[in-house]
Amino acid sequence: MKRILVIDDAATVRLYHRSILEELGFEVSEAVNGLEALERVAEGDFDLYLVDINMPKLDGYGFLRELRGKDMPQAPAIMVSTEAGANDQKLAFLSGANLYIVKPVRPERLASHVLTLLGMTSNGRGAPS
Amino acid sequence: MALAFKKVTVVVSEQMTVEDAEVLLDWLIKHPRGRINLSACTHLHAANLQVLMAARPRISAWPRHAPLAAWIKAALTP
Amino acid sequence: MNPLLDQFITEGRDILQTIGERLLQLEDTPDDSALMGELFRLVHTLKGNSGLFDLPEMTRVLHAAEDLMDAVRDGRRPFDRPVADRLLEAMDFVLALIDEIGDSAESAPPNTARHANDALELANALRSLLAAAQATTPTATETEPAPSPTPAAIPFESLPSRIQQELAQRLEAGEPLCWLTYEPEEECFFKGEDPFHQVLQLGEPYWRRVSSREDWAPLDELDAYRCILRFEAILNTPAEALHEHFRYIPEQVQIVPLQPPAPSIAPAPSSEPPPDAETAWSFNVVLEAQREILGLTDNPPWLSGRLRAVATTLEAAFASIGQAVDRDALQQALHSADASQSSQPLLHWLDEQQRLGDTQLPAAAPPPTTATAARPEAPEAEEPIKFGRRAEDRLAGHTLKVDQVKIDRLMNLIGEMVVTKNALPYLANRAEEVFGTRELAREIKAQYGIINRIAEEMQDAIMQIRMMPVSFVLQRFPRLVRDTARRLGKEVRLVMEGESTEADKNIIEALADPLVHIVRNSLDHGLESPAERRASGKPSEGRLTISARQESDRVVIEISDDGRGIDPERIRRKAYERGLIGEPELERLTDQEAINLVFAAGFSTAEQVSDLSGRGVGMDVVRNAIACVNGTVELHSQLGQGTRLQLSLPLSMAVTNVMIIESAGQRFGVPMDTVAETVRVARNDIRTIKRRLTTVLRGRLVPLVTLNDLLGLTIEQAPNGDDEFAVLVVRIGPDPLGIIVDDCRETIDIILKPLTGILAGLGGYAGSALLGDGSVLLVLNPRELL
Numbered sequence: 001m002k003r004i005l006v007i008d009d010a011a012t013v014r015l016y017h018r019s020i021l022e023e024l025g026f027e028v029s030e031a032v033n034g035l036e037a038l039e040r041v042a043e044g045d046f047d048l049y050l051v052d053i054n055m056p057k058l059d060g061y062g063f064l065r066e067l068r069g070k071d072m073p074q075a076p077a078i079m080v081s082t083e084a085g086a087n088d089q090k091l092a093f094l095s096g097a098n099l100y101i102v103k104p105v106r107p108e109r110l111a112s113h114v115l116t117l118l119g120m121t122s123n124g125r126g127a128p129s
Numbered sequence: 130m131a132l133a134f135k136k137v138t139v140v141v142s143e144q145m146t147v148e149d150a151e152v153l154l155d156w157l158i159k160h161p162r163g164r165i166n167l168s169a170c171t172h173l174h175a176a177n178l179q180v181l182m183a184a185r186p187r188i189s190a191w192p193r194h195a196p197l198a199a200w201i202k203a204a205l206t207p
Numbered sequence: 208m209n210p211l212l213d214q215f216i217t218e219g220r221d222i223l224q225t226i227g228e229r230l231l232q233l234e235d236t237p238d239d240s241a242l243m244g245e246l247f248r249l250v251h252t253l254k255g256n257s258g259l260f261d262l263p264e265m266t267r268v269l270h271a272a273e274d275l276m277d278a279v280r281d282g283r284r285p286f287d288r289p290v291a292d293r294l295l296e297a298m299d300f301v302l303a304l305i306d307e308i309g310d311s312a313e314s315a316p317p318n319t320a321r322h323a324n325d326a327l328e329l330a331n332a333l334r335s336l337l338a339a340a341q342a343t344t345p346t347a348t349e350t351e352p353a354p355s356p357t358p359a360a361i362p363f364e365s366l367p368s369r370i371q372q373e374l375a376q377r378l379e380a381g382e383p384l385c386w387l388t389y390e391p392e393e394e395c396f397f398k399g400e401d402p403f404h405q406v407l408q409l410g411e412p413y414w415r416r417v418s419s420r421e422d423w424a425p426l427d428e429l430d431a432y433r434c435i436l437r438f439e440a441i442l443n444t445p446a447e448a449l450h451e452h453f454r455y456i457p458e459q460v461q462i463v464p465l466q467p468p469a470p471s472i473a474p475a476p477s478s479e480p481p482p483d484a485e486t487a488w489s490f491n492v493v494l495e496a497q498r499e500i501l502g503l504t505d506n507p508p509w510l511s512g513r514l515r516a517v518a519t520t521l522e523a524a525f526a527s528i529g530q531a532v533d534r535d536a537l538q539q540a541l542h543s544a545d546a547s548q549s550s551q552p553l554l555h556w557l558d559e560q561q562r563l564g565d566t567q568l569p570a571a572a573p574p575p576t577t578a579t580a581a582r583p584e585a586p587e588a589e590e591p592i593k594f595g596r597r598a599e600d601r602l603a604g605h606t607l608k609v610d611q612v613k614i615d616r617l618m619n620l621i622g623e624m625v626v627t628k629n630a631l632p633y634l635a636n637r638a639e640e641v642f643g644t645r646e647l648a649r650e651i652k653a654q655y656g657i658i659n660r661i662a663e664e665m666q667d668a669i670m671q672i673r674m675m676p677v678s679f680v681l682q683r684f685p686r687l688v689r690d691t692a693r694r695l696g697k698e699v700r701l702v703m704e705g706e707s708t709e710a711d712k713n714i715i716e717a718l719a720d721p722l723v724h725i726v727r728n729s730l731d732h733g734l735e736s737p738a739e740r741r742a743s744g745k746p747s748e749g750r751l752t753i754s755a756r757q758e759s760d761r762v763v764i765e766i767s768d769d770g771r772g773i774d775p776e777r778i779r780r781k782a783y784e785r786g787l788i789g790e791p792e793l794e795r796l797t798d799q800e801a802i803n804l805v806f807a808a809g810f811s812t813a814e815q816v817s818d819l820s821g822r823g824v825g826m827d828v829v830r831n832a833i834a835c836v837n838g839t840v841e842l843h844s845q846l847g848q849g850t851r852l853q854l855s856l857p858l859s860m861a862v863t864n865v866m867i868i869e870s871a872g873q874r875f876g877v878p879m880d881t882v883a884e885t886v887r888v889a890r891n892d893i894r895t896i897k898r899r900l901t902t903v904l905r906g907r908l909v910p911l912v913t914l915n916d917l918l919g920l921t922i923e924q925a926p927n928g929d930d931e932f933a934v935l936v937v938r939i940g941p942d943p944l945g946i947i948v949d950d951c952r953e954t955i956d957i958i959l960k961p962l963t964g965i966l967a968g969l970g971g972y973a974g975s976a977l978l979g980d981g982s983v984l985l986v987l988n989p990r991e992l993l
Contacts, residue, residue, distance in 0.1 A: 009248075009252060010218065010252045010255060010256050011214055011217075011218045012211065012214050012215045012218050012219075012256040012259065013252075013255060013256060013259070015210065015211050015214050016211060016259050019211065054248050054251055054252070055248075056245070056248065064509075065507070065509050066509075067509075067512065068509035068510075068511075068512030068513045068516060069508055069509040069512055070512060073515075073519070074512050074513075074515035074516035074518075074519055075516065075519060076516055076519055076520040076523065077516065082251060082254065082255045082258070089383075089445065090503075093496070093499055093500045093503060094503055094505060094507070095509075096509055096512060096513040096516060098493070098496060098497065098500065098516055098517065098520040099492070099493055099496050099520075100445075100447075100496065101447050102445070102447035102448060102450075102451055103255050103258055103259075104255070104258040104259045104454075106450070108485065109485075109489075112485045112486065112488070112489040113489050113492070113493065115486070115489070115527060116486070116489040116490055116493050116523065116524050116527040117493065117520060117523050117524070117527075118523055118527075119522065119523030119524070119525075119526030119527050120526070120527055147396055147401070147432075150431040150432070151431055151432075153431075154426065154429060154431050157426060158426050158427055172403075172404065172407065173403065174396075174401050174403065174404075175391070175396070175401050175402045175403035175404070175434060175436060176396055176431050176432055176434070177431075178403050178417070178436065179419075179429075179431055179434065179435070179436060180429070180431050182417070182419060182423065182436075183419075183423035183424070183426060183429050184426055184429075196407060196411065197407065199411070199415070200403070200406065200407065200415065200417065203415045203416060203417050204417035
């Protein structure tokens with residue numbers, strides 16, 4: 001089963017993302033900030049990261065820079081922002097995000113991106129294992 | 130009052146509200162050659178835009194407010 | 208209610224609480240950038256959360272608040288009182304909405320549209336502060352995103368060639384161009400919408416068109432209020448931002464991200480997307496993003512990881528549309544990109560791959576590579592699932608949030624248990640006295656001892672659960688003090704200590720109203736105006752301290768101020784004027800006794816009744832409220848220096864230990880915490896001194912009263928066979944006092960219930976309790992009796 005790490009300091013957002021992702025059949029882990037996310041990463045690999053920007057201790061940019069600096073398999077990361085600014089998007093890409101989306105993310109939209117980033121065909125989309 | 134009616138010209142003030150559309154339409158029906166002065170206008174409600182598009186009156190002055198002018202020109206000059 | 212909404216409400220309340228605290232802290236230390244940052248993040252988080260639900264009113268206000276905080280954080284606007292006031296007001300509004308949502312039993316949030324006007328006003332008020340700031344800081348920019356129009360079927364070719372070329376270049380440069388078509392619904396004007404306004408908010412498009420969805424009717428038949436407009440535009444705005452902009456009317460817009468053209472400009476997808484248009488769309492968005500990333504020219508330490516992530520992403524993206532990937536070539540490209548620290552090899556690979564795949568969107572889904580093609584190209588690095596990890600990940604913490612109702616139920620059950628258990632000694636007595644089986648009686652008593660111990664431990668455990676920190680009631684005071692002081696034109700610094708001190712939930716809750724009253728009294732009457740304070744040589748800022756601490760089995764709350772204090776002379780005079788004391792007392796009362804007169808019913812020292820303390824509610828109400836939970840109030844005051852009120856409350860009110868006494872043929876309970884000792888006093892040892900009954904206990908003169916007198920009964924107290932009277936020595940004031948009763952019996956634990964109904968007005972009783980034999984025991988309150 002694909003493992004996805006949801007990193008957001010808002011419990012509501014984590015639950016929202018978790019419910020969407022679990023419905024798709026993924027295994028979801030959570031972290032409340034960048035530092036905790038790095039701890040999770042140290043415990044095992046993930047296939048995808050959903051990263052909030054504004055978080056205490058270590059923000060999403062910082063987490064991605066740390067993550068991309070590691071000598072380990074590099075899974076795609078989606079940066080989830082509340083700002084639709086071109087600058088924010090560029091900063092996200094510079095830091096190592098692979099996709100930049102804006103909250104609130106519609107479930108089907110998030111699902112679509114996640115499936116794409118995990119390399120699942122449209123056949124697999126209907127009934128993920 | 131958002132509209133000041135001269136002989137053959139309506140001078141539109143800053144904002145044209147949704148209610149103004151009916152007044153504008155009536156006037157345009159009665160004055161088929163009427164002109165519109167939009168220079169002071171900074172926003173007009175979409176209902177007014179509809180009336181202008183349907184009636185295609187002469188615009189004696191476009192809005193000085195550039196973004197609004199650009200949209201109205203796009204609407205009235207296909 | 209659905210769990211997500213539940214979570215939102217819980218988290219929302221927590222966040223609002225913290226926002227309120229931080230705002231007040233920030234008023235003291237407006238330069239604390241860490242605090243500012245946290246505050247911004249909290250507002251931001253809450254706004255993000257609200258956006259998950261259909262709560263436009265809440266989102267609107269929070270958005271405005273966030274923008275304002277952003278300006279404050281960036282130094283574009285100072286953090287001052289108007290900012291704090293507006294933000295607090297906005298948070299009150301949000302809290303009200305959250306409460307409303309929390310109160311509704313629906314699984315979806317209730318429609319909060321009737322607050323739309325309030326929301327608008329609040330948002331405007333917040334933004335007006337922002338506008339004021341921006342007027343002085345011309346560099347500030349609009350934060351509103353600029354969306355654009357989309358076509359039903361994009362007649363790309365119909366665009367002027369100049370525009371086509373420009374768009375092609377921009378797309379090549381990686382600009383996130385979108386085509387927006389917006390067809391407002393016909394009756395939208397009647398909903399107060401102004402589509403033109405929406406469109407103007409989008410910002411300057413590269414191209415635009417306004418048309419009608421049907422031919423215009425002749426003017427005299429035209430219905431100006433049936434909207435048949437169609438807006439189209441091409442904008443440099445990410446599709447997500449456009450979706451956000453039209454969040455509440457998604458069905459009226461089409462938003463199509465434009466693709467970089469192959470040789471010539473490719474038309475965007477047609478109006479009726481193929482079944483898996485979503486897949487294709489996502490694929491394109493992802494590919495576009497990777498191109499943009501590969502186009503970055505910086506060279507950070509994490510470049511290698513970033514490139515590898517792009518490679519992984521590209522491989523996955525192609526897999527997602529079923530297009531085979533030459534993995535070796537990709538690895539090779541990645542390798543040389545890594546070695547040369549340049550994105551070029553990967554870009555080259557991507558060009559090649561796209562050419563192979565016919566570049567554009569797959570027309571149809573490819574045949575699945577396996578029967579269950581969910582993960583056809585799964586990276587080899589994938590590890591087997593680690594069972595058990597999931598449970599760990601989900602362990603949010605070691606705290607369990609439990610509904611108060613469940614705890615209350617537990618509390619009631621243990622209460623019944625205690626009462627039922629008390630029936631066992633009766634049973635034992637009956638076994639012995641009625642049935643004459645002493646053996647059985649002893650066994651019952653032994654079992655009773657065990658059950659008693661377990662019940663006590665259980666009680667203790669439940670009481671621990673019910674313990675709450677005093678901060679639960681103290682948290683409202685920073686705001687209350689701030690607002691009240693401001694209204695009164697006073698400067699007050701609130702100091703709170705020992706907020707983590709814990710006590711039973713009922714005690715804490717009983718504390719809330721009296722505390723508010725005391726604090727308001729202090730602000731109203733105790734603390735002086737800044738001018739008055741300066742005139743008497745004090746700092747203009749008054750100080751109000753609320754402290755809490757535990758003292759053995761009591762929790763002690765102290766409220767003190769450095770205000771003008773209470774003038775005993777004035778109290779005496781007022782009390783005399785109001786007929787509360789007579790002339791002799793006027794002379795005789797000590798200062799402390801005079802001060803205590805403020806607790807007398809109907810006493811109010813306020814020269815003028817303010818709207819804060821109100822009329823008619825005095826300190827007597829405070830004292831009674833505290834007494835209701837077996838608490839006491841002590842008042843100390845030094846004229847000109849301040850006032851200190853000390854509340855002492857039991858840690859728990861759950862179980863009361865009472866002694867059963869008999870008098871006039873009835874049984875009464877007396878709380879053990881007032882009983883110092885019980886003694887038997889021979890009739891001969893009772894003397895009448897100055898018309899008062901007294902006796903000597905261990906060399907000390909102790910005044911005596913009879914319970915029957917206190918209860919207004921004209922019956923003599925009955926002595927025992929040896930002509931001795933049972934005396935209950937209580938310690939209420941500084942000196943002990945004896946209450947003569949007919950007999951003192953055992954002590955028992957009871958669940959004390961306050962008297963209700965017509966009995967509630969009855970003075971002298973602490974309440975009633977149900978006994979094990981089913982009878983009702985009235986529990987006396989000696990403090991009130993005397």
